[in-house]
Amino acid sequence: MSEAILKIENLSKSYGELEVLKDMNLEVKEGQVISVIGPSGSGKSTFLRCMNLLERPNSGTILYNGKNVMEKHYEKRELHKEVGMVFQRFNLFPHKSVMDNIILAPKKLKLGSKETLKEQALFLLEKVGLESKAEEMPKNLSGGQQQRVAIARALAMNPKVLLFDEPTSALDPELVGEVLKVMQDLAKEGMTMIVVTHEMGFAREVSDHVIFMEGGYIVEEGKPEEVFSNPQNERTKKFLSSVL
Amino acid sequence: MGFTMKFEWIYTWNVIPELLKGMKMTMFIAVLGILLGFMIGLITGLIRSGKHRILQPVTGIYVTVIRGTPLMVQALYLYFAIPMMLQFNLSALTAGILAIGLNSGAYISEIVRGAIQSVDPGQREAGECLGLNPFQITTAVILPQAFKIMLPGLCNQFIISVKDTSLLTVIGVAEMTHQASRAVSSTFRTVEVYTALAILYFLLNTLLSFLLAKWERRMK
Numbered sequence: 001m002s003e004a005i006l007k008i009e010n011l012s013k014s015y016g017e018l019e020v021l022k023d024m025n026l027e028v029k030e031g032q033v034i035s036v037i038g039p040s041g042s043g044k045s046t047f048l049r050c051m052n053l054l055e056r057p058n059s060g061t062i063l064y065n066g067k068n069v070m071e072k073h074y075e076k077r078e079l080h081k082e083v084g085m086v087f088q089r090f091n092l093f094p095h096k097s098v099m100d101n102i103i104l105a106p107k108k109l110k111l112g113s114k115e116t117l118k119e120q121a122l123f124l125l126e127k128v129g130l131e132s133k134a135e136e137m138p139k140n141l142s143g144g145q146q147q148r149v150a151i152a153r154a155l156a157m158n159p160k161v162l163l164f165d166e167p168t169s170a171l172d173p174e175l176v177g178e179v180l181k182v183m184q185d186l187a188k189e190g191m192t193m194i195v196v197t198h199e200m201g202f203a204r205e206v207s208d209h210v211i212f213m214e215g216g217y218i219v220e221e222g223k224p225e226e227v228f229s230n231p232q233n234e235r236t237k238k239f240l241s242s243v244l
Numbered sequence: 245m246g247f248t249m250k251f252e253w254i255y256t257w258n259v260i261p262e263l264l265k266g267m268k269m270t271m272f273i274a275v276l277g278i279l280l281g282f283m284i285g286l287i288t289g290l291i292r293s294g295k296h297r298i299l300q301p302v303t304g305i306y307v308t309v310i311r312g313t314p315l316m317v318q319a320l321y322l323y324f325a326i327p328m329m330l331q332f333n334l335s336a337l338t339a340g341i342l343a344i345g346l347n348s349g350a351y352i353s354e355i356v357r358g359a360i361q362s363v364d365p366g367q368r369e370a371g372e373c374l375g376l377n378p379f380q381i382t383t384a385v386i387l388p389q390a391f392k393i394m395l396p397g398l399c400n401q402f403i404i405s406v407k408d409t410s411l412l413t414v415i416g417v418a419e420m421t422h423q424a425s426r427a428v429s430s431t432f433r434t435v436e437v438y439t440a441l442a443i444l445y446f447l448l449n450t451l452l453s454f455l456l457a458k459w460e461r462r463m464k
Contacts, residue, residue, distance in 0.1 A: 052373065054369055054372065054373070077372075077375050077376075077377060080372060080373050080374065080375040081375035084373060084374075085369075085370075085373040087366060087369070087370065089366055091364070091366040091367060091369065091370035092370075093367065093370070093385055093389075094389065095388045095389055095392075104374070104384060104385075105371075105374035105375060105376055108376055108380045108384065109375055109376070153374070154373075154374075157374060157375060
């Protein structure tokens with residue numbers, strides 16, 4: 001087995017008195033697709049946001065490629081250059097065209113000439129099926145299209161890991177499929193992905209590992225077929241029976 | 245003693261060229277003042293929406309002091325008190341522009357802060373997750389969006405500053421109100437001259453409001 005690209009040990013997070021994550025542990029290997037499922041308010045999104053330090057955990061360690069990113073002098077921008085994020089509400093830059101959304105960061109970070117970056121952006125747009133929308137403004141796109149642009153934007157940084165925070169939860173039901181399809185393609189290509197999701201089909205079919213969270217704990221985890229077909233914990237059973 | 249004069253429009257009419265000279269000065273001070281105010285407001289507004297341990301409270305004090313004192317007092321202080329304390333000379337015009345700049349800067353600071361805070365926090369997060377540094381996030385992501393939100397407030401502040409220049413008459417800047425007072429003391433046609441003054445301010449600000457509204461629509 002290869003070394004873990006991301007390793008989380010004893011991570012906890014609280015907001016004042018409220019403990020939202022308790023003693024979380026997770027090992028992510030390169031190329032793995034991990035789905036995080038569980039009821040609302042179980043801490044899934046907070047867990048994901050802690051992984052790239054959008055939220056600062058109160059204790060524990062996060063090792064990225066063996067380096068502890070929680071150390072005081074660690075520059076978290078270095079992490080962000082390699083660990084991308086796709087948000088529930090897309091968070092595209094509304095004042096920039098699709099193309100400019102994608103090349104903004106690589107251009108600012110001088111990752112290539114403008115022509116190379118544009119070429120790469122067009123390639124990524126083709127990959128998410130939106131090559132014809134390069135010059136559109138985000139507000140003229142459907143939710144599903146916006147989310148696909150957001151995925152292309154994250155990919156433009158050539159991330160090693162992609163985090164998805166409920167990427168289809170803000171979409172109309174008929175638009176969910178197109179986004180899941182793109183994510184499935186990425187998984188096939190070997191992208192390391194951690195996906196907080198309510199899409200049980202995706203969790204079951206696409207991921208290698210499923211985590212069920214409730215009340216700030218990992219209640220159960222394992223291979224999707226184990227967790228879905230033969231859940232061991234009562235709470236997992238109850239949750240799955242309510243959503244499946 | 246009954247001392248009344250019949251209102252005669254001819255005096256209103258005749259004083260207009262002189263007032264227009266003052267209007268030029270009024271606009272000169274207002275435009276330079278608001279440009280200065282915008283720079284001050286932008287910088288202090290950015291600082292105030294951040295978390296800097298020293299600069300944040302300092303800019304807070306600036307805004308509180310300016311908002312807590314009248315512009316006329318600020319102009320008097322800038323023109324008379326500060327040069328006297330520090331032993332230097334300041335022209336009335338410079339003092340006037342500084343007064344408008346510092347005064348509008350405090351209000352613009354609040355406009356800027358409010359606009360920055362009303363940009364969706366997800367925008368900053370998106371920028372952060374793409375590896376941008378805080379300066380890049382502010383200039384490329386936050387400010388362009390905040391600017392649209394600021395526009396109505398900025399336009400409003402510009403009109404206010406144009407009218408505020410009339411208070412600079414106390415330090416002897418030859419703006420429109422000052423010119424009117426001088427015309428009154430030489431003609432004694434108080435009613436006619438001040439009527440002309442009021443009409444000119446009204447026309448100027450109505451025109452400016454119209455132009456600014458048009459500009460605002462185009463920027464959106």
